[in-house]
Amino acid sequence: MPQTVVGTDGSPPAAVAVEHAAREAACRGTRLRIVHSVDWVPPPGIATALDEAGRRALRESGEHVLSEAEARARSVAPDIDVRTTLAGGDPRPVLAELSRDALMTVVGSSGSSGITSGLLGSVSRHLATRAEGPVLVVRETPAPGGPVVVGVDGSSPAEAATAFAFAEAAACGGPLVALHAWSEWSVPPVPPHDPALRYAKAPGELQAGEERLLAELLSGWGERCPDVAVERRAVRERPRQALIEASRTARLLVVGSRGEGGFAGLRLGSVSMAVLHHAHCSVAVVRGRRDDSQ
Template identity: 55%
Template sequence: MSGLVVVGVDGSASSFAAVEAAAREARWRGAGLRLVHAFIWPAMHVSLGPSPLGPPEGGLRNMAERLLAEAEERARTVAPEVDVSRALLTGEPLTVLEAQSRAAELVVVGSHGMGGFVGLMVGSTAVHLAAHGRCPVLVVREQGESTGPIVVGVDGSSAAAGAVDFAFAEAALRGADIVALHAWTTWNTPMPPPPQDEAMPYANEPGALAAGEERLLSEALASHQETHPGVNVRREVVKGGTREALIEASRTAQLLVVGARGRGGFAGLLLGSVSQAMLHHAHCPVAVVRGTAGSP
């Protein structure tokens, strides 16, 4: 066994869906699975044990242990061969899971947990962990796995290259196809060089921008297709908004992979607007990758 998949457990339906997804990921990777519950109550200086007037199995600590036990039962049902461990750690969820991500190759969380507000499409822990986690973060909703392709957003930036790495590795593990999607408009395409011939009315011939974007996608995928020759890849270059194109593609996908930031991001911004939009509006689980997949 090598590697570790970490999953956050809080007792919500979303977190139990994340446990099942994490168990599958650990099985595919031949990795261990760590079930983590962030136990904030000790910091609140409240009683953790059972009440003298209540049953001996009562109390906050026993409740947390039961949550982890139920999560372990679900994980073993999905992947009985996986080595499962439990961790009941003092602290609030983001801090605990960010620390766990330092030793993990993947952290999995539900899209919203017990602390979520009704109607909120994705919880704050999922968004913040996607921005601050030290490894790829997989955000899972309650609906089951699809049999569709893995969709990866490609924009040619170094920040998004890790997403392509992750998508190809994940496709190889799952035996899935990849849809590599690149969306562009004249607003997000790099400015072409000035015309060399003053008599020429355009900086580039008509259609040159589209051809350049096709070339960008091909170059971004070339080395990955060499290292993963068994992965079937379909390329899609779309003239239009990136958010809209990825959300539409996610309708038939089993997983959507995006970089934390793309070529349109502001320096210092940990999570870009496209990746945030995917966490809120994608129709399938979303993996957010910072830098090279699996690296800090």
């Protein structure tokens, strides 16, 4: 059975993430796995590791965190199958490993460290860059009736994000906004050596062309998800600004991202990182699965 994974540390942002994950599991028809990780390694400056009594106390505290999280999940989705996992070690690699087989991995935007809502916590940032599958970073309770907004630009990561967004809207309800942001810089330049094509197209022509492109990129999705109401929105704006502005009334913002550099997942694209830091709603980052060659 597919599962939705959610990490918790007992903090208020994690509690909101657990509730969000429970609702996702209910409408997606998945099992919910709640994960809490206890790090046995002593903090810097403490020479000795925990003795057995200390480990037992940490384990009991972790079990309490999981028990409260399970109760919270069942309070919003009483019929879902809930499993809990008490892991040892740094929660970042623990959740990244579990993301391999998860439909999505859900975390709060910050944890018990007290990081403000305008910044990402270390766990959410790590997962957004390293997780194998989609990562949903929960910022606040979603806007009632708000749409799922997905950034569309024709790239492979954006195609994966589009698939995730349509599945989300189809399973959990609500409209979908497909947002394509463009500027003159994003349109292929006119060859300067060709006198017949020396001048760029008028803004109206560019807008019409981008609207046609967006329609082409969404071709087929209406047939696959006929019950999803879709608004196509092509705007002349920088992508990060357009997405952040659209997030004001959205219940979820979905963006695609790909790993850059020598290994997949070591960096997050600038647009994805910007919306993770500044969006006004929860954000799903979708990279899809890495193939065996990566």
